[in-house]
Amino acid sequence: MNKTQNNKAWFLVLPVFLLVAFSAIIPLMTVVNYSVQDIFDQNNAYFVGVEWYREVLQDPRLQDSLLRQFMYSGSVLAIEIPLGIAVALMMPTRGAMASLTLIVLAIPLLIPWNVVGTIWQIFARADIGLLGYVINGMGIDYNYANNAVDAWLTVVLMDVWHWTSLIALLCYSGLRAIPDAYYQAARIDRASNWAIFKYIQLPKLKGVLIIGILLRFMDSFMIYTEPFVLTGGGPGNSTTFLSQTLTKMAIGQFDIGPAAAFSMIYFLIVLLVSWLFFTTISQLDKDKTKEISHES
Amino acid sequence: MSRRKNVGIWAYSVFVLLPVYWLINMSFKSNEEILGTFSMWPQQFTWANYQVIFTDPSWYNGYFNSIYYVVLNSIITLLVALPAAYAFSRYKFVGDKHLFFWLLTNRMAPPAVFLLPFFQLYSSVGLFDTHIAVALAHCLFSVPLAVWILEGFMSSVPREIDETAFIDGYSFPRFFIRIFLPLISSGIGVTVFFSFMFSWVELLLARTLTSVEAKPIAAIMTRTIGASGVDWGVLAAAGVLTIIPGILVIYFVRNHVAKGFALGRV
Amino acid sequence: MSWMAWTLPTAVFFAVIATILVSMTVWEIRSPCIERKGLLPIATTRGDRLFIGLLSSAFFHLYIVGFTTINIWVALVLSIIWLISVMRWG
């Protein structure tokens, strides 16, 4: 679509700009201010330059939780993306069953995050939880409260339970948008199901998958509530992720300066990843409009 | 092939529903039963846990608080996102792409980064512990997504419809309400779904910005950990009650969801 | 505003950023920019190049501060040179 140049459109955007600026820019500036000072209370703050940044970057605790964070985001993505695609492919396409499946799949998305934590806290406990009880019943020693590996697995399983639906629903709507002619042509060309998936469905899912990966990466990167409720970050620090470390630092220990510096680094990483995804998406959009303009 | 598909989707549905079932199961048991015997369904069925919640104002007010700020957030989100999305979908203007990107980065920003300044910001303008504070804070995350979703839907409406309306003599507001909004009703449904979803499930900000008056249900649930240990039954009942509004919302927008989850960008 | 804990360096920093944004806007209104492809692998506008320049400078600073003992002013000067070259040839 060719849009018209009109700078008056800014007036339409202004409410959003002001609203978001209020909630985003002022806090961001504050974080920057904190990150260069040593703050004891309102009236006792000393300028320390980039000292906190140096300290934070060299702090092994933070390096560990950053590493843990990447491992966590990586593993949930590695499970949720293929699983979500598979679920989307299996979903019925029409009728009452389609609606029902849709509602069932969406349930985990609409449960408050701490309730998600609670559900799994109960579900996975060895004494009163179905999952824990069954696993222990099978003779496997499982206790997410004591064993780091168990805790880690439980957190990942919880995330898969919680978020695979998002990927599945995204892919489902992406699949629905493929015109029938493609499937018909493939049948005529004698394509196998695998070939249909590889050459028709997957390429058409590229757009929604990028959005899905972006959302999932970001949300898992800032995950806080669910593991906090489930494991409280333990045992040890095995399930302590970035947001938890940060919150502990800022509110628990009131180390505002380092917390702010750390926030800035966190924010820059998020900015970089967002930009990479955004560029990819708009590049895809551009290809698509090119395609359309050819056809018209 | 089709059978294998069905088995797969049934299996996955069971995986999704089982933990929820367990929660429901527990909500109908007494604490003694929960801790005492392991059973797949309540042996001594009881409503007692729900009674606790429905008779204690500090419990049920938590629900009202949550619903109040969630609705407030959805309304504010729609009101500001609709005109902005229209601008992005129809016009080119200085800085449009960068503004759009900047909006999206806010959706991606971790709440933990903003926690402390938020607390101080809303305290300093006297909004601490109000519903509007939570709603506004959640807008930081729901508005960018709403603009994005709506922009996708609006771009699929041909610009010629706008022009025809202007040629017919519609003023902009009248056109927008009478003609344009009905055309993107799916998009609005999906936007409401997403802003509801985010605001309803978020806890970190909601808890930080409230203390008594506007405390969300999710935060009140932490009370079940008392001196005598965790009150599992009430916790489960409270959890079950938080799931219901979500199911209602998804039921109402289910027909738009297939289209909408692609965020108008397939 | 006292809770925002302003310091002179951060005030200067934000003032510089704000000035750059305002002047970029004025520039854009005066002579709209056309997307072009330079040394960077994708077609960019002026605003894109500014963003790329600033973000990469930020990461460069983090590297210098966290993992070397080089003076931060050196990093700043290098970043400004980098920023200008990205704007010019990117």
Add this chain to the structure above:
Amino acid sequence: MAEIRLTNLAHSYAADPEHTTDYAIHEMNHVWEQGGAYALLGPSGCGKSTLLNIISGLVKPSHGSVTFDGVEVNNVSTQDRNIAQVFQFPVIYDSMTVYDNLAFPLRNMKVLESEIDAKVREVAEILELSSILQRKANNLSADQKQKISMGRGLVRDDVSAILFDEPLTVIDPNLKWKLRRKLKQIHERYNITMVYVTHDQLEASTFADKIALMYEGKIVQFGTPRELFENPNHTFVGYFIGSPGMNLLKMTLSEQGAELGGITLSLNEEQRALLQDVGNAELTLGIRPEFVQLSANQNEDSLTCTIQHTEDLGTYKIVTVLLGEHTIKIRLDEEQQIPTQEAYLNFPNQWMKFYADDYLINSSEEDSNE
């Protein structure tokens, strides 16, 4: 390579069709011979795409059978029918190169890579795609994409028929004739049965040796372009073929001849005999605008009319005249002069067609088999 035979074929999209209006395809028998180039022509909604999809197996007919070379294929899947189909909007696998797109059906059939290469290059040569074989298929223009869709059908040696479903809809007008020519050349070269669905008579008559004209779920006429033009056996054929369509005048029979609302047209013996035993059927006289003779001078059997309007289209003229209460269109050559007010019409006997309840009354056996 196959002869496609439709026997007592009917189709309804409704589960339990009750009325005839529930049927998208009314019961029909039809044969597409091996190696023929056919068009299925008709206005939108006449059932032509449904019929095409029944042949390719994408739609299962509610009644009757489809046979390929005498073998019933009703229950054979699309994959196993050895059919190629080109859709209205080009379907290409856009993550692949042009080469891989063309090779795709062969690779699915596990053909040797060396054979694939030879075949792909041969087809690419014919379709003039050789220079872009290594390009990604998604950034091509619509006509190139459509050529790829066709090419995927052509690479297969086993294909029994190629079906085209309005393949030129998205093609730029000035490229259309180039692709039409390509199609025709391909048909002449490969001797494959081809069925081409379209609503455009130009496309149909250019491509096909024989046209099946569909109207409301029925094939109303099957014949060469010339037969459809000169001897339409249904008023709809007369109306639909030709631009402008046939002049259709309601008439009744009287002692003097044909009564055309106040004007009497004398008929010869043969015509009278023909019209004798039609009973109560509604009669229509049809004559093509190209065959009406217009002159400034009265002559034997001529009818007086008033000139209403003249359109000079450069290469030809269309004159609208009023004959009694009927409006008649006449098509004249560029050079022909047009009388100013009063004018005289002649309907040559051989071009007058009579229809009883919209169906042609055949003058003799040989005419109908022309």
Add this chain to the structure above:
Amino acid sequence: MSLVLENVNRSVDNTSHLKDINLSFEPGSFNVLLGRTLAGKTSLMRVIAGLDKVNSGRVLVDGQDVTSLSVQKRNISMVYQQFINYPNMNVYDNIASPLILAGTAKAEIKRRVQETAEMLRIEPFLKRYPLELSGGQQQRTAMARALVKDASILLFDEPLVNLDYKLREELRQELRELFKLRNSIAIYATTEPNEALALGGTTTLLHQGHVLQTGPAIEQYRYPINLDAADLYSEPPINILPGTISEQEVTFDEYASFPVAGHFKDVPVGAYRFGIRPSHMSLVPKNDDDIELSVQVEVAEISASETFLHVANKHFQLVLQLSGVHDYRTNTPVKIYLPPEKLFLFNSEGGIVKAPYPERKKGAQQHG
């Protein structure tokens, strides 16, 4: 009500869409804009409607400068190529909407909607929604909405292009009658010369953003101002053969020559381009002077009563438009005949030198 465009220029992102357009439209006139895709027809209409801004120049309605007036205030109607209706309103409300906005009385609205719907033969569908209608009915609804409000300027941007050809034929005829009855300025854009010729009215030829020629279509068909104009009026395109004129002879490369006669007599010697309309060549000589050319058939396209014969030899490619059905297989050798008296003569820049029609009627305006 008159409409005048003065030196209108419009460009987007440095590509020019309209170049120095000067046009005036008479009150109550019917006008056709003829040009290829992207020739600037739509841009011109959008400027007249006020949907797009001009970079320079003025738009005057009744002498009043309306260049910066908003769309709502211009009293125009427009019909697009796509079927544009309000999907959430039924057909009645769609047609009534401009009247409701203008504050017309209820009874009057009812009467006018009925009347317009009858005129366009959509009154059985008034209660239906646009998306439940066929393409033709949808476009009729859009036209009804445009016609109901008695706008002073009616803009039709290729309204029939997305319809089946038979429907197109019928609607075109109806439109011609509809326009006759109105005193508004009607402007109709099309890519098809036949449509321009059939509709009549004043035709403006647009090519690459500028006006080539204005006048009655049939005049432009006979006296095109240059090659582009001649080409726009041929469907299939006009055939071009390069050649030279000497003292005695006209020569096409080495393959054909004929004595200088007829309308070539007073032409200075030199190299020219000769144009011949596809309909003017034949398979049998009509005249002794006709030039005989040996060619091979590339393809024969048959359209009911006509055949388009594409032929070629090693020097050229030509298209013939023949009446009747002529079915030839590819590569059949044939002889074709080209009457010299029907040749257009263009100079090397493409400007017209001689047209094959005896006298030039007055009134056809010229543009550079």
